[in-house]
Amino acid sequence: MKIAHWQADLQQIRQLRLFNNVASNSIDQLLKEFRACDLEAGEILLSPFNRNQYLYLLLKGQCQVYLGSLENQPVSTLSIGDCVGEISFIDNQHPSAYVVASEPSSALRLHRESLINLFQQSPQLMHNLLELLCERVRQGNRVLLDSEQNANIDTLTGTFNRRWLTHVFERESTRCTFSKRPLCMLMLDVDHFKAYNDQHGHIAGDYALWQVAQTLRAQLRPTDSLARYGGEEFVILLPEMGEDDGRSIGERLRQGLQQVTSFYSPLGTLPGVTVSIGLALMQPKDSLQSLIARADSALYKAKRQGRNCLSS
Numbered sequence: 063m064k065i066a067h068w069q070a071d072l073q074q075i076r077q078l079r080l081f082n083n084v085a086s087n088s089i090d091q092l093l094k095e096f097r098a099c100d101l102e103a104g105e106i107l108l109s110p111f112n113r114n115q116y117l118y119l120l121l122k123g124q125c126q127v128y129l130g131s132l133e134n135q136p137v138s139t140l141s142i143g144d145c146v147g148e149i150s151f152i153d154n155q156h157p158s159a160y161v162v163a164s165e166p167s168s169a170l171r172l173h174r175e176s177l178i179n180l181f182q183q184s185p186q187l188m189h190n191l192l193e194l195l196c197e198r199v200r201q202g203n204r205v206l207l208d209s210e211q212n213a214n215i216d217t218l219t220g221t222f223n224r225r226w227l228t229h230v231f232e233r234e235s236t237r238c239t240f241s242k243r244p245l246c247m248l249m250l251d252v253d254h255f256k257a258y259n260d261q262h263g264h265i266a267g268d269y270a271l272w273q274v275a276q277t278l279r280a281q282l283r284p285t286d287s288l289a290r291y292g293g294e295e296f297v298i299l300l301p302e303m304g305e306d307d308g309r310s311i312g313e314r315l316r317q318g319l320q321q322v323t324s325f326y327s328p329l330g331t332l333p334g335v336t337v338s339i340g341l342a343l344m345q346p347k348d349s350l351q352s353l354i355a356r357a358d359s360a361l362y363k364a365k366r367q368g369r370n371c372l373s374s
């Protein structure tokens with residue numbers, strides 16, 4: 063980072079959010095506390111390994127924010143007018159993220175020693191800084207929410223995964239028990255899938271799993287929960303469904319897949335697959351594990367009965 067010569071352009075300064083509505087006669091005084099600096103592309107401005115003493119205000123260029131490691135995808139981009147390092151500047155702790163200049167950039171920087179001075183001179187600037195901080199907190203919460211949602215999604219099929227099933231079972235089983243309603247579980251397993259992979263290739267197998275997920279999802283209610291439980295196994299929770307209803311839904315899903323005799327994929331047309339289904343009705347005191355164990359043995363029965371059928 064190079065300290066740069068900088069001629070204050072009041073027009074530009076007034077447009078920066080930190081200086082929003084700050085009285086013109088204070089700006090001159092405030093700017094004396096700032097130093098201009100130039101950053102090269104790739105330069106690391108903040109790192110969780112180094113304590114940060116400065117608040118940066120981007121005047122030119124842009125920076126990217128990385129959480130955890132610089133190998134990860136950037137979580138956000140900071141551009142002209144954005145503040146950098148405001149949290150560690152205030153609490154004097156290590157930054158929680160890496161901030162890297164993604165192109166040659168210029169910034170104004172302010173040492174934390176000037177903080178008190180600055181606030182005394184301009185409550186408006188303090189107000190602006192608080193607003194920017196709140197925005198950063200909200201942005202952080204959004205990133206957290208996104209990563210939480212991604213952690214529940216199976217990347218191949220776009221359905222929920224086993225982790226999410228644990229979470230949703232807790233909620234739905236409590237709700238159904240409380241309202242004295244039944245809950246049904248279906249466990250589906252693609253038939254002869256090893257042979258499918260062997261014959262058409264693993265990528266084709268991946269497309270077939272994707273196709274299964276699409277077909278199942280299209281036939282379920284929004285309140286039903288579809289999760290990929292593992293390899294070629296899916297679990298469906300049917301809240302407020304007794305055994306007979308669960309059976310007819312399972313049967314409809316099985317037939318729906320049987321009817322997809324072929325489907326289009328980026329590899330060309332591929333044959334469809336069939337599934338075997340095990341059904342289990344939730345009993346009082348059932349845990350997710352005990353319910354899955356019964357659905358799994360019903361599935362095993364369906365496999366023994368010749369596959370492409372439902373058993374309970």
Ligand SMILES: Nc1nc2c(ncn2[C@@H]2O[C@H](COP(=O)(O)OP(=O)(O)OP(=O)(O)O)[C@@H](O)[C@H]2O)c(=O)[nH]1
Pocket residue numbers: 218251252253254255256257259263264265266267268271292293294365369
């Ligand atoms: N393409 C693909 N294959 C997978 C995936 N997960 C598991 N498999 C394959 O699924 C196959 C499952 O084989 P098996 O458990 O022997 O069962 P099966 O051949 O389907 O036979 P049955 O279940 O008895 O009808 C294995 O060959 C796994 O490699 C995946 O994500 N993609």
